[in-house]
Amino acid sequence: MHFEKPSKEKPCTQPTVKKLLEEKRKRETSSVPSPCSHSSLVPPDYKHLSAAEAANCPVDMDTSQSTHLTFRTELDQNKLRDAQRLLDGMDFSRITEQDEDGDTILHIYTAKGLRECAFVAAQRLKSLGALDEKEHKGKTALLVAVTANLPDIVHDLLSLRADINTCDVYGQTALHLAAHYGYSLVLQALLSHMHPPNLEARNFDGMTPLHCAALSHCLTMKAIYTGAQSDLSLSSRATEMLACVQLLLSHGASLLSQEIKSNNTVLHLAVKEGNIDLVRFLLKIPPDNMKVFVDLKQFVNMKAHGHTALHMAAGLHGNPYQKEMLQLLLCRGADPSIRSLENDQAAHLLQSGPVGEQLKALLKRRNTSSRRRILSLQDKE
Template identity: 70%
Template structure:
């Protein structure tokens, strides 16, 4: 039988009846297509089946990017046998990182079941968790979090000074800002915002800590949310029951507490609510920053500042 090569432009053909089988990791896969993919790999030129092209891509990278699950699984089996399952392309991405970026949770699960390194990082230091959090892919992130049980150190890896939780918070704020600009009417942005907030939730459930600070700015996720006026994320974070909530709320980032940052949200429609929320959770208005300013000193001048200040400080 001659099987078309799915790494080329044409899509993977349906060769025969669809028959699902349960593999060892519990995910459904088409048994016929998997066997055909194995046949294809076994008959392929050895260099093409196991080597890397001018961009550093293996056949596994290519199949993964195209979402060709059975082909990717067969290629992963071959490369695993050669100790090259985590080969990196020119940007430092392993097939796992490509699968995450392509939002392919089933392929992510397959690769993890075959032993790929969940802590592998690209040239920017980004792991699978960083990328899933950045793009806001809850399916990929859920699969990844399930596979870090007992290995939570990957939740605290830094890429460009940020943990995956910081990436998730920043990404959510970007989408919320776009949603606000659209007049809150864009359904696709609403869905994306919800997905990104669920990524924050998953990371916290997996063991990420709210107390983690960015390396460069010392900001926590609360600082990041307040700085962007992200009321949805601020509400979410301040509802989390912490025994040390007051200490968390009053943490400093280069001298500024979250309350200082909220006071600087001049013109933001959510400024007063954010101030009220922070104060209700123990924010201390007497704390001074490195310039010796209390939060009240950073409020906008004029009537608007007075309207915010009177009920809040």
């Protein structure tokens, strides 16, 4: 008996979700070089919807969220009803199944920015205990929403109790991803959740979200300092990334946290990368405005593999901000007499020549002044 082969569905001509996310990321980063070495921070390979689904979904044409506007927390009730009808008419297995890459329909709706469809799908999956299903790179729908810079969908998923501390295959939590990309509204949505995320969670590089935010800001500022990138949006991107640093600190992230691989604090990272803007910010933070009190003198003199921030600043030969960094650190209590594991003081790491001699005199004056204060206190006792 002859059986006629079923006709294959014609391929959809619309761009894939992966392509849409890549284009979205390209617009948002405005040619800022990626500060992360992991491919986990590239939007995942989500498939497009079928032509029928795409035609019936209530699509919001402008799904991108401006980081300078407050995102709306209310769902569009008309679109919500349309989404409910769409999923009611869908085969149950289509809602629950995962494809060869582990994507559920919730991952796809989220990546497409189809808020109301994602919300209804999330409700269905939550009832089945599958709200936090992971795709092949370990991303839940929440992590996809963060990567796509969709604070409204992040808000919706958190309201349905999506796991805020889950991580992908590289150990990146939602906070790590938001901090890395400089998505301040997404970060705000995460930090304002009734069950706050773990601010000190470590990714597999041993970094906290605060480290990720600082590193991203450093590399963006490096592009500005060197003039390697002339895009005018770099400045606004740097502002957003600094806002992420501030948000994390105001919610209790610790300035004293050290990344595991190199023991760097955010101050070490800023000085090492020659990021004067971040150094100024970190050394002018009033402790009273922070959730966690920090002894700034202790913070400034912390060591990373034997080197203080002052040692690192002394090694910035030729950097136009070297002198200012040294002065800022000294004003905040940096101790020039501290020695590294190689028994070097900061003065020993300065460049040779007239500039190095001037900076050495600066360190020597502060060292002498510190010794005089110590002797004066001893005499009073």
